[in-house]
Amino acid sequence: MRIVVAMKQVPDTAEVRIDPVRNTLVRDGVPSIMNPFDVYALEEGLRWRDELGGEVIALTMGPPQAEAILKEAVSMGADQAVLLSDRAFAGADTWATSQTLAAAVRKLAPIDLVFTGKQAIDGDTAQTGPGIAASLDWPQLTFVGRVLGIEGGRIVVERYVEGGVETLSSTLPAVVTVLKDANTPRMPSLRGKMKARNLAVTTWGIADLGLDPSETGLDGSPTRVVGIASPEARSGGSIHRGSPEELAVILADLLLGEEAGA
Template sequence: MRIVVAMKQVPDTTDVRIDEERGTLVREGVPAIMNPFDAYALEEGLRWRDALGWPVIALTMGPPQAMEMLREAVSIGADEALLLSDRAFAGADTWATAHTIASAVEKLGDVAMVLTGKQAIDGDTAQTGPGIAAALDWPQLTFVGRVSEVAGDHVTVERYVEGGCEVLRCPLPALLTILKDANVPRMPSIRGKMKARKMEIPVWGLEELGLEEGEVGLEGSPTRVVRIRTPEMRGGGEIHEGEPEELARLLADRLLGEREPS
């Protein structure tokens, strides 16, 4: 059995620029980091690796520079890494991405769990994790705040939902999206860094995955981004100070004044 942590390399800022024509994010010139939420998925994988001995494979789909993030995952403790990279994968929406990653999970075989962060901080869709589960026809456990048990054939989790917590038991294999409540990610180690520097990380493309161009990348993406833009900044509020009575009058005058301009 093994654990796959599906991760994403993202721009190191939430203030990323947008290419309005192509409807995509502009990544050039922005430092790339491991999606912060994925660090919790990795840590959860490593915890259960430490407990059960199941190796952890860090996996990502992305351009060649995403290799750097995989090396970071290895320096933190991932046993292996795998990069899915091909020109044909470019421009993928969450459906095509999930389909591509699911194909890799199938090809790897013997995978008990796929773990992801709850969402990526660039696209913020939170769709790719569930999409992988759908493509694999596996059960999915989203918003997992605690993984309380992983046994040979099932997993028990606490799912943090609005207003409460669901305790769910689910057969394996399954896909889990992990919240930051689940753990505190460990630091890289010196041995991990040395291992990461020397590791030959395999790259799988269209051919290795046995996929057709029409089912991946922009071509395989049913979603079309019609328009993407930065919302207009709202005007700033006004702050008034004074006695309650005086302030109430001011407010009433303003509201009435706006309704009935004289």
């Protein structure tokens, strides 16, 4: 079983602010972390590798410093790490990102499974996983809360969908996007950390993937983010105190007043 776990380095959103003037994320001084959903994707990959044998390859696209999450993946048990880094990849939307990651999966062939988090906490699109599947023309199993089994060239999963659980079986290879319900991620091990420290991360650029600049980065991106804004802060509401009778009168006045105003 050869498993790719596609992951993204994201700003720790607990620490992110939005520049009120330029409507952009203020990333200065914000720590970067492995996208939290991807941690679960990694655990899922490691879990099935441990059970079935084979190897887990951690894959990411990003600037050179994105290497940090690959090393983290290796410290948790990933066998290999591949960084896709090139100026030509910069500014990619989810389409171009998916194309680029899919090209790397093709280069890593044969691959049986791609696990990735259901979405990244910075973009919140949930499109890259499905995009990789589309680009590879593989089945996609999204919002997976539990992988029930991998056997005989098939994978059986539970998708947690609105109002229920859908059990799906698919042929391999496939792309699976996972939820935090899927597992409990392991801690790094000391031997993993020692391996990660000395690891030379494989880095591939556009030439290594055999892609054309028109297919990657900003040039390969059909969509543009034209603006980003913080929602207006909601006012705190008002608190009224009194007996039920008094409050009923206040409430009626407020509702009627609002109606009159409208």
